[in-house]
Amino acid sequence: xxxxxxxxxxxxxxxxxxxxxGRDKGLExxxxxxxxxxxxxxxxxxxxxxxxxxxxxxxAYRLFGRVISDTESGFxxxxxxxxxxxxxxxxxxxxxxxxxxxxxxxxLVARMLAGIQSADIAVAFDGQYxxxxxxxxxxxxxxxxxxxxxxxxxxxxxxxARHNMRRVDMSDCPDAFANxxxxxxxxxxxxxxxxxxxxP
Numbered sequence: 595x596x597x598x599x600x601x602x603x604x605x606x607x608x609x610x611x612x613x614x615x616g617r618d619k620g621l622e623x624x625x626x627x628x629x630x631x632x633x634x635x636x637x638x639x640x641x642x643x644x645x646x647x648x649x650x651x652x653x654a655y656r657l658f659g660r661v662i663s664d665t666e667s668g669f670x671x672x673x674x675x676x677x678x679x680x681x682x683x684x685x686x687x688x689x690x691x692x693x694x695x696x697x698x699x700x701x702l703v704a705r706m707l708a709g710i711q712s713a714d715i716a717v718a719f720d721g722q723y724x725x726x727x728x729x730x731x732x733x734x735x736x737x738x739x740x741x742x743x744x745x746x747x748x749x750x751x752x753x754x755a756r757h758n759m760r761r762v763d764m765s766d767c768p769d770a771f772a773n774x775x776x777x778x779x780x781x782x783x784x785x786x787x788x789x790x791x792x793x794p
Contacts, residue, residue: 595707596686596687596707596710596730598640598641598642599642599685600642600685600686600687601640601641601642601685601687601688601689601703601707602641602642602643602644602645602679602682602683602684602685602687602688602689602733603634603637603640603641603643603644603645603688603689603690603691603703604644604645604646604647604662604679604683604688604689604690604691605620605630605633605634605637605644605645605646605647605659605690605691605692605693606647606672606675606676606690606691606692606693606727607619607620607621607630607646607647607648607655607693608647608648608649608663608664608672608675609671609672618648618650618651619693619694619774620646620648620655620693620694621651621654621655622777622780624696624774624780624784625696625784625787628654629693629694629696629774629780630646630655630658630693630694631658632696632697632698633691633692633693633694633695633696633698634646634658634659636691636698636699636700636702636703637689637691637702637703640703640704641689641703642684642685643659643660643683643684643685644658644659644660645659645660645661645662645679645682645683646658646659646660646661646662647661647662647663647664647675647678647679648661648662648663649663649664660682662678662679662682663678664678665677665678665681670743670748671748672692672726672727672750673739673742673743673747673748673749673750673753674743674748676688676690676729676731676739676750677736677739677740677743680731680733680735680736680739681736683733685733686732686733686734687730687731687732687733688730688731688733689703689706689729689730689731690727690728690729690730690731691727691728692727692728692773694773694774694775695725695728695770695771695772695773695774696774696783696787697769697770697771697772697783697787698728698770698771699764699767699770702718702728705762705764706718706728706729706730706762707730708762709730709760709761709762709763710730710760710762711760712758713757713758713759713760714731714732714734714735714757714758714759715729715730715731715732715735715754715757715758715759715760716729716730716759716760716761716762717729717754717759717760717761717762718761718762718764718771719761719762719763719764719765720764720765720767720768720770720771721763721764721765721768722765722768723768723771724751724761725764725771726750726751726754727750728771729754730762735757738756738757739753742756
């Protein structure tokens with residue numbers, strides 16, 4: 595069983611936020627906190643260290659954890675962020691979560707650790723979709739990913755498929771993986787969350 599001391603957590607918040615008007619999605623306010631803080635909270639106290647993958651507004655993110663930026667500039671996508679995390683982690687395992695899924699299950703870490711079994715990569719599966727940016731990855735794969743990136747690979751699932759990968763069944767809570775790409779989606783989900791809080 596993978597222990598807390600063997601696990602680094604990382605929030606992916608290094609994107610361009612193009613569908614949100616180019617704003618830094620991770621810092622968008624959501625139910626009283628920056629959006630990324632909700633996903634960071636799902637890892638709190640369950641990892642040896644929390645990393646935040648960000649490429650701008652670094653000082654704001656540093657309030658929550660150690661910030662790392664992509665090893666190559668130009669917003670090259672989440673696979674580059676994953677590679678940077680694999681290099682920066684000081685543990686055998688890296689658990690990644692995206693900054694725009696504020697409803698991730700509270701027991702996400704335990705379920706991902708249980709689901710990895712003997713594989714090198716475990717990815718959350720909601721019964722219909724594979725959520726590539728909710729994944730547990732062996733950090734020893736950093737060199738392999740570096741080679742893939744140098745060859746031009748930018749598709750996460752294509753790189754995952756080259757390795758011993760397991761799906762972690764999360765079909766009991768598919769709504770927990772709702773991700774927010776636009777301001778409209780964010781406003782709608784935020785209203786639902788605030789309304790649920792006020793239900794007696």
